[in-house]
Amino acid sequence: MVININRFFFFYSGTDEAAILQLLTARSNAQQHLKDDLVDNLKSELGGKFESLIVALMIPPIMYDVKCLRDAIKGAGTDEKVLVEILASRSPNEVSQIKSLYKREHNDDLEEDVCGDTGGHFQRMLVVLLQASRQQGIQEDLIQSDAQALFAAGEQKFGTDEGQFITILGNRSNAHLRKVFEEYRKLSGYEIEESIQRETSGTLQEVLLAVVKCARSVPGYFADSLYSAMKVNLYFNIYEQ
Numbered sequence: 348m349v350i351n352i353n354r355f356f357f358f359y360s361g362t363d364e365a366a367i368l369q370l371l372t373a374r375s376n377a378q379q380h381l382k383d384d385l386v387d388n389l390k391s392e393l394g395g396k397f398e399s400l401i402v403a404l405m406i407p408p409i410m411y412d413v414k415c416l417r418d419a420i421k422g423a424g425t426d427e428k429v430l431v432e433i434l435a436s437r438s439p440n441e442v443s444q445i446k447s448l449y450k451r452e453h454n455d456d457l458e459e460d461v462c463g464d465t466g467g468h469f470q471r472m473l474v475v476l477l478q479a480s481r482q483q484g485i486q487e488d489l490i491q492s493d494a495q496a497l498f499a500a501g502e503q504k505f506g507t508d509e510g511q512f513i514t515i516l517g518n519r520s521n522a523h524l525r526k527v528f529e530e531y532r533k534l535s536g537y538e539i540e541e542s543i544q545r546e547t548s549g550t551l552q553e554v555l556l557a558v559v560k561c562a563r564s565v566p567g568y569f570a571d572s573l574y575s576a577m578k579v580n581l582y583f584n585i586y587e588q
Contacts, residue, residue: 364397371404409441413449416457425464427550430473432572435557436565439479446477468509469550475517476558485523493519494530501546502535509551512543516558524562 367389389401403411412433419426437445449457458477462470493515500511516524528539535542543555560568 364393367393367401371401409444409448412437412441412445413452416445416449417453420460420464427465427469427553430461430465431550431554431557434473434476435554436561436568439481442477442479446479465550467551468513469554471510472513472517472551472554472558475513476554481518481520482523483520485520485526489519490523490526490530493523493527494534497527497531497539497542498535501542502537507546509547512547512555516555516562521562524559528559528563 385405389405390398393401406414415429416433419429433445434442446457449455458474461473461477465473496511497515500508515527519527531537531539531542539559540556543552543559547555557568560571
């Protein structure tokens with residue numbers, strides 16, 4: 348059922364923010380029949396983070412990902428956290444759609460833009476994720492060898508072979524990786540997250556950990572992200588008081 352929500356909001360002076368929130372959070376993008384000027388009208392009536400939230404709810408998910416990636420790359424500096432969150436958590440099909448829409452909207456190549464704003468092993472991992480070429484299903488014959496390769500690239504080695512982590516974590520399916528993580532724990536005595544924290548640092552560590560968390564559970568990854576964000580806000584609110 349398509350809901351035309353344009354007629355609800357602007358018949359009177361003032362804005363019923365509770366009604367806007369209730370309507371938009373109860374309906375999918377497909378159910379929202381929006382006129383082009385509605386977003387502009389809402390922007391004129393709202394402000395701050397509430398405005399950002401409402402506008403985000405009114406944009407189709409793939410389009411919103413494209414907007415966030417563009418802002419992360421083309422803004423002042425680079426927002427690596429946005430690049431990590433989107434590229435680590437989206438399926439290969441979603442990444443392909445993001446790249447196509449990015450090209451159509453901005454006439455730029457997303458991979459080239461990402462490479463222009465990042466570097467080193469972090470850049471290499473993002474490029475692998477942008478290839479959207481994860482192998483499908485579980486490859487039983489590779490589970491043990493993948494676990495052994497990760498162990499040899501980190502805990503068993505002086506220094507770290509970051510390339511091995513990037514190749515395996517960036518190209519295997521989530522279902523396959525979960526099997527590899529089980530085998531890795533049996534082989535090394537560590538969870539893969541522990542080894543990544545010991546063997547890597549900085550933005551590479553962030554993207555590898557995000558990929559591992561998403562392989563285990565994408566909803567779990569976002570639950571942890573929300574908890575961390577609210578915990579930080581609570582700390583600052585207490586500190587300010």
